[in-house]
Amino acid sequence: MTPAIEVTDATVRYGDVLALDGVSLTVPRGRVCGLLGTNGSGKSTLFKTVLGLVRTDRGRVHVLGRTSAAARRAGLIGYVPQSEQVDWAFPVRVHDVVMMGRYGRMGPRRRPRPDDRRAVEAALERTGLAELAERRIGALSGGQRKRAFVARALAQEADVLLLDEPFAGVDRRSEETIVDLLRSLPAEDTTLLVSTHDLAQVPRLCDDALLLQRRVLAHGTPAHVLRPEVLMEAFGVRTAPEAA
Template identity: 55%
Template sequence: MNMTEAPGTEPNLYPAVAAAQLSAGYPGVLALDGVDVTLQRRSICALVGANGSGKSTLFATLLGLRQPLAGQVRLFGESPHHARRRNLVSYVPQHEQIDTTFPITVEQVVMMGRYGHMGFTRRPKPADRAAVDKALEQVGLGDLRRRAIGELSGGQRKRAFLARAIAQQAPLMLLDEPFAGVDRSSEQLIVSVLHQLRDAGATLLVSTHHLEGVGELADEVILLHRRVLAAGLPEDVLTEEQLGRAFGAVLSEPLAQTPEDPLAERGEERGL
């Protein structure tokens, strides 16, 4: 699928993400309070905030795995449920729950990203194999395609799960802390791949609490602490005063105990 436009929609008619006055949370916790987010197509937006600031809750709500308490969400003009069914959004979790002893190869993991294209039989067609081959090469894992996923290093495993999302070919990608626990070389490769995806027409929302390199990565930044504290160009948002508001607020308040991986919470299968 060409990632420059969502299937069944007019080109550029709707933003990739439109959340209006969005509130969401868990019993006893209001994790998001009146959040407004609009992401235009073909851009990379960094979602910056400390642990407990609501980043994972926002992802869960955008994916339709957490129902809003108030407000609404639209992805390319669709509800999250319909957007997922129509393969408009992919997700790379912060932590992937896998059995490292299970004999599944890197190539098989990446092929899971094609499940939405295969139908009930899940028999790969030439187009599926070509998408997997391209994704593996893009993240530098072509030579490790036959290796068991449990044998990869942390950085290699992150790249494998990124390749799975790439193979899905959804026009919107959500990435939850993709740089956590990776070495500098893997981080640089991931940044390069994300830029390639944006240039090919994808929209990417990347959550992170690591500030180094955000200016190089993103076209725009959203600073989140339950509300949107600031949004705009990296140099306008990542100021000492703004960051003090965001990270100082978290240090002075109890952290919201939100699940790090909203898909794992629901027990849902990858390859949306």
């Protein structure tokens, strides 16, 4: 079967900065792959590579057997960006943010149909945000904002979800909600690529893990990747850090 995500030998530069160096990654359908690495190790760049938002010097990317552009056009990829990349002053309600997940399915006038409303209500419900639907996104806590973006990705009903640090700046309760929710998705045949600094969540959340440091340092089961000698090489510490 065609993998959900297939990156082959990707090299990405920003001017003089080599951000990814010959990175290959395969995520089979219905699996959860954790993306680990220190700040600046290339995690966000790898997401943008899968999305086709950065130019690769070398390498190929396929999402469900299609090019990134074709997969995005078909609405197959849902993306929760890192918080730093979102303008929180933008005056939209939580409900509107989640509805954006449906835009790809709507006509140019973006008039929601009953299916769209149902998908948005269900996503708000699953992320525990139904009561906050009318609030402005900027008025929410970090954890609630993250959940709103996860809800947007859920409403999209995409086959492949890319989540860039969904637990950063998030309270414990939101983190637990998000982990439980994400863990329930692969049963529905959704494939996930999730970056995180929270190594303690990895065995619970992920089927596989990939440790990145511009190139792939380790790739395999969480137990294989979270070995002390491997973490030592990437993080320079013997025990799992709280935040890298």
